[in-house]
Amino acid sequence: MNLADLEPGESGVVQKLLLTGSQRRRLLNIGLLRNTKVQCLGRSPAGDPSAYLIRGAVIALRAKDCQEIILS
Amino acid sequence: MGLTKGSVAGGALDAGLVIKKRRSQDRVVALAGNPNVGKSTIFNALTGLHQHTGNWPGKTVANAQGYYSNGQNSYVLVDIPGAYTLLASSAEEEVAREFICSGQADVVVVVCNAASLERNLNLVLQTLEITRRVVVCVNLLDEAQARGLKLDLPALERLLGVPVVGTVASQPQTLAALKQAIDRQADVAQYVDQPAEHSVCDLDLCTVISGQTSEELREELMSLFMQRAEEVAAQVVTGPADHYRRSLDWKIDRLLTSRLWGYALMLLLLAVVFWLTLVGANYPSALLSEGFFWLGERLNDGLSSLHAPLWLQELLVNGVWRTLGWVVSVMLPPMAIFFPLFTLLEDVGYLPRVAYNLDRPFQACHACGKQALTMCMGFGCNAAGVIGCRIIDSPRERLLAILTNNFVPCNGRFPTLIALISMFFVWQTGMASSWLAALLLVLVILLGIGLTFLLTNLLSRTILQGEASSFALELPAYRRPRLLSVIVRSVFDRTLFVLGRAVVVAVPCGLLIWLLANLHWGDSSLLMQLASWLEPLGRLFGLDGVILLAFILGLPANEIVMPIMVMCYLQTGSLTEMADLTELRQLFVANGWTWQTAVCTLLFMLLHWPCSTTLLTIKQETGSWRWTALAFALPTVCGLVLCFVAARLLSLF
Structure with a gap:
């Protein structure tokens, strides 16, 4: 499953990032690495992006990018 | 901001x-x-x-x-x-x-x-x-x-x-x-x-x-x-x-970003901010205008007692001083209310939520949700909004944001929009009419936001093609606003800075306009000749020659567009005391304005070329005169097309 599959309230652990280049770096910067626990908090009014709790900070990510983040 | x-x-x-x-x-x-x-x-x-x-x-x-x-x-x-x-x-x-x-x-x-x-x-x-x-x-x-x-x-x-x-x-x-x-x-x-x-x-x-x-x-x-x-x-x-x-943060976020309330609350907040600005600015505006007028009289007296030549008195008092007075009294009060309110929203941490709520529509335009933030900055000052586009990582998406920033009206344009709405669409005074004025203003701004989306979409399908890049936006915790810092930051850093810029522009412009109005070629002033030369073009777009001339001369700062119009209509080459909007309305009507003219002028105020500061900033940020020219052309063409259509349609009424 990937991060986009998480419903609000659910949590998962990152297994790997399929993204490359600057998009990958941006996520690594905010602490989204292998074995990081992520909780889905909610969705924006239009359903996308969604808000995730990552290492204590709330980060909004688009579904398109979340599909590239594989959970274990 | x-x-x-x-x-x-x-x-x-x-x-x-x-x-x-x-x-x-x-x-x-x-x-x-x-x-x-x-x-x-x-x-x-x-x-x-x-x-x-x-x-x-x-x-x-x-x-x-x-x-x-x-x-x-x-x-x-x-x-x-x-x-x-x-x-x-x-x-x-x-x-x-x-x-x-x-x-x-x-x-x-x-x-x-x-x-x-x-x-x-x-x-x-x-x-x-x-x-x-x-x-x-x-x-x-x-x-x-x-x-x-x-x-x-x-x-x-x-x-x-x-x-x-x-x-x-x-x-x-x-x-x-x-x-x-x-x-x-x-x-x-x-x-x-x-x-x-x-x-x-x-x-x-x-x-x-x-x-x-x-x-x-x-x-x-x-x-x-x-x-x-x-x-x-x-x-x-x-x-x-x-x-x-x-946490409380999350409870607030659930409300502010909810499917049901997210957009409604954003609109309501926008309307409240404008309502407070409109209502709060009226009285101090009138007071400042009277003050400037009174001081102008004293200045005149002083110059007379020094036996200064009459043309110098005219030039200094009627040309420079009154233009300055107009710009300050029309601009300062709305800014002194709008900027602190906006800084407050920024300080509390609401703006990232706006970007969060608006990301989906921007994504549909293949753009970045952070463009919502730069758009908000544009409400303060488009030049600042253009600089703010640096927060967008992808060069393509940054260009989209820069090119469309001018579609939201800046603080130099708000006072004119407010004055036009108050003069032509809201007659009574009182609570209900001030809300009506605020709502009309919100409508004008929604048109600007709608066009931002439309143009962003159009650009990303034509000359700036590409997929939306990834987007990671932090939603920081809400913070209790630091009132003192909000006031210092908004008044000193923003209000006085923008006002200072307007004044620096207003003084030489007042001088130039006075000269154009008082130097004669044949039997009428240069100003009126230019205006009558532009008249047919203006008429085509539901405006008149004077309005078009005012917009052209107002390139250095949108704040001075209205004073130039007033000066042309008065023809004496100087401003009279114009604290009272009904008096101003009479002047405009006497010069052939109808509510249709007001609609077209509102549209053109929202949609015309960026001011010279913004243009120079765009050149600096994009490093290209070509993009700068496009940033000039986009809103101008939109404005002309809309004015043309509006003039044709509204003439049916």
Whole structure:
């Protein structure tokens, strides 16, 4: 499953990032690495992006990018 | 908002930091930290409120220096750009790493957010790998407490081996311990080689990391540091497992970003801000106008008693002074209300939620959600909005945001929009009509926002094709606004700055317009000749020659468009006292205005070329005259087309 599959309230652990280049770096910067626990908090009014709790900070990510983040 | 002296006037300074010491014995203290940890608040609290303002990401790093002294030591405090890590390769992070590596800092203070200590410790551990002259400042303890988190700071100090202090930056008394810790670290004459037990990777980060470092090595190092940060945080932080979803922040966010209320509340907030601006500005505007008029009379008397020639009196009082008076009295009150309100929303942390709510429509236009933020900045000043586009990482999406920024009206255009709406569409005074005026204004702005989406979409399907890049937007915790700082920042840095610019433009323009109005060619003034020459063109778009001329002469600043119109209509080449909008309305009607003219003028006020400052800023930011020309053409063509259609349609009524 990937991060986009998480419903609000659910949590998962990152297994790997399929993204490359600057998009990958941006996520690594905010602490989204292998074995990081992520909780889905909610969705924006239009359903996308969604808000995730990552290492204590709330980060909004688009579904398109979340599909590239594989959970274990 | 990025609308400060530094961001608009100064050029981009993305190069390294240059330290300006006041005295040779000044110690250098670097202030590092993740974005959104309250670094600026700490900086201001240590150095005094005025030295550093505005905390938009992407702001210039120039001037981010301040001074303070504590007992016998005096310090230069250097605010280095916010960075999540020293291992990455973004411009900000390079500046941060290079500065820490350069060894110029006697002490590096790493500011952490207590509520997300784990991620912040990453930067702390990387900094400690480079220097041991570090003070760790765990800020926002109150926010962590509100989430039910407990932090064992003495344990953190033991684990890290450097001083750790806890602070609540909005309470200056908690900063005393930070100052003492900085004193202690600055006085340590020389550090012994760092104890091996603290090292995470046994590598010299300053030599290992460069532009050529492989992504694999960066990532490996990042994991290593993050892992250690996790271990440390696990020993320091205790709290309930699901703490965030139980916090007040999350409850507020659930409301402000809910499917049902998210957009409605955004609109309501916009309407309330405009209503307060409209209602609040009326009275002080009238008062200022009377004051300026009265002073103008005295100036006239003074000049007469000095036996100054009549043309000089006319020129100075009727030309320069009254234009100045008009610009100040029409512009100052709305700005002095709008800017603080807006800064308040910014300070509380609402703006990132706007970007969150509006990302989906921007995504549909293949653009970046952060464009919502730069659009908001445009409400203050389009030039500032264009500079603010630096927060958008992808060059294609940044261009989209720059090219469409002018579609939202800036503060130089609000007063005219407000005056036109009040004159032609709201007759009665009182509560109901002020709401009607605010709603009409919201409609005009919604048209601007709608066109922003339309044009963004159009551009990204034609000349700026591409897929939307990834997007990671932090939604920082809501913060109690610091009222004093909001007022200082909005009034001094924004209101007076924008007003100053308008005045600088208004004075020579007043002079020029007076000359055009008083120099005659044949039987009428140059001004009227120009206007009558433009008349057929103006008519085509539902305007008239005078209106079009006013817009053209108003290129330096939109604020002076209305005064030029008034001057032309009066033909005497000078302004009379125009505090009363009904009087002004009579003047316009006597010169052939109908409500249809007002609609077309409103449309053209919303949609015409950017002011010269904005154009120059676009040139500077895009480095290309071609993009600048496009930024000029887009709103102008839109405005002309809309005015043309509106004039044809409305003439049926």
